[in-house]
Amino acid sequence: MNDPPLLSITGLHKRFGGLVVTRDVNLDIPRGETHGLIGPNGAGKTTLLSQLQGDLAPNAGTIRLAGRDIVGLSPDKRARMGIARSFQIAALLPEFTVLQNVGIAVQARLGHSFRFWRLATRDPALTGPAREALAEVGLESEAATPAAFLSHGAKRQLEIAIALAMKPALLLLDEPMAGLGKQEAVAMTRLIARLKGAYTILLVEHDMEAVFSLCDRISVLVAGALVATGSPSEIRDDARVRAAYLGH
């Protein structure tokens, strides 16, 4: 236990006015784990991710990344420390090509962007790693397509590629399967299975089949509170989870 867990959340609390959306959440995720976060709609899953990534500030509690408290750090600072997030509703740069969308993430990782002269789209220091990230998700053939013209499934893949280009320590995936067809969902599951182990992943997802097959451990969030954390089989058999969520 010398090595702190990659992500350690203690006593995290967030409310919007009178509505408590994160209720005393404690969670440790060790390096390399794929951790599922499930719960009914409105349980506060996305809100929790937003607090990890920095879009939202908690009212109380600490979030440690590799032992360092990151509450109060800006989202861009956290991103440079290795937290990458893919959004539930694809948040791309629509006028940019697929390659340029990934290139921005590479650029951010390589230091400041106060470089005013050299053409970014022909800079191998950017395009090389960007193409690698696209290859990882199987989107190389669309490199020159403007992001706005991608299919919904390809947009989800691009979201993942952007996150991978950041060479993240922690991947926060917010419903990567949402809105995907059967085939596309299978392809996305395979993609995440390939990433598993190489990255520490926190996966928010409604596709139960995918979550239970992909995740090492699963946490269940109900009305802002974690009601259970355990292996997929433990969660499947947990009476509280069944009562609160699986509807049995």
Added chain:
Amino acid sequence: MDEPVRPRTACPSRDGLVIAAIVAAFACLPPVANAIDQPFLIRVGQRVVIFALAASALNLTLGFGGMISLMHAAFFGLGAYVVAILSFHEVNGDSLGTGPLALVGTSHLALSLPLAVAAGAAVSALLGAAALRTTGVYFIMITLAFNQMLFYYFVAQQTYGGEDGLQIPGALDLAGLDPARRTPYFYVCLAIFAVALVGLQRVVGSRFGMVLRGAKQNERRVITVGVPAFRYKLAAFAISGALTALAGGLMAGAEQFVSPAEMSWSRSGELVVMCVLGGLDTVWGPALGAAAFLILEFGLSNYTTHWQLPFGLIVIAVAAFSREDVAAWARRAGWRA
């Protein structure tokens, strides 16, 4: 069928050719004006080149950064006043400011233009740092308010002519050249404009430009991948303010006169119209927009003092019927590479 809209800066060679063509077209103006014995056209061309520079500078924030600024006339006027005030103090022989901050005046544009640029950069960075805390309509309103603050500041400067403006009392000098000699000064302005346009073309395609254009499309996304977007937007605003102040300084040299009227908020609006008319998504579009705007203004005001009325109708017609800008017409006319 139309091919998908691709980022147009993806073709730098084509844009470079268009910039060269625009500069070459402007360069033909003095000999043509002299040949047809209409030398006053050089003065019109002078205004076109200077406003083309100001509009191109504005478009870095407006078109590429998505920041609708209504305070660029203030930067333009600031640059003009820096040149005029420095010359005023040289002729009067008194110093500007007091104590260790005292400056002697100068009529050398080689000194006063860089100072105008520095003043433009400093003021736009300072005010931009406040304005960029807001977005959208609030950003427009706060830049409008800043514009009016600077406008009334110069209206209140009775030493420098107040609202009547300030006639530059002595002869200016640009490395041995008297700006009152129209043709050579026109070419100096054109050279500065050309260098600025090439520089802007590089900037929008650079890493800096990618961040700026990315933040315009989705600032949250840019932040989420680790880029602190604010400081890049602020830097772009300062570059834009500095170049606009340079245009203002060149204008002071050309006209030997500055006036707060040059920095009214409606002038800020005219700069925005030049950009929109020319197209916001190319570096060279606003230069065409500025030319179209000023030539229309010049042409229509020959017929009526109420030139704004037909001008407004033309702008509405462009917006409503074609939904295209000058740059789009140019592309259709064969500039598409």
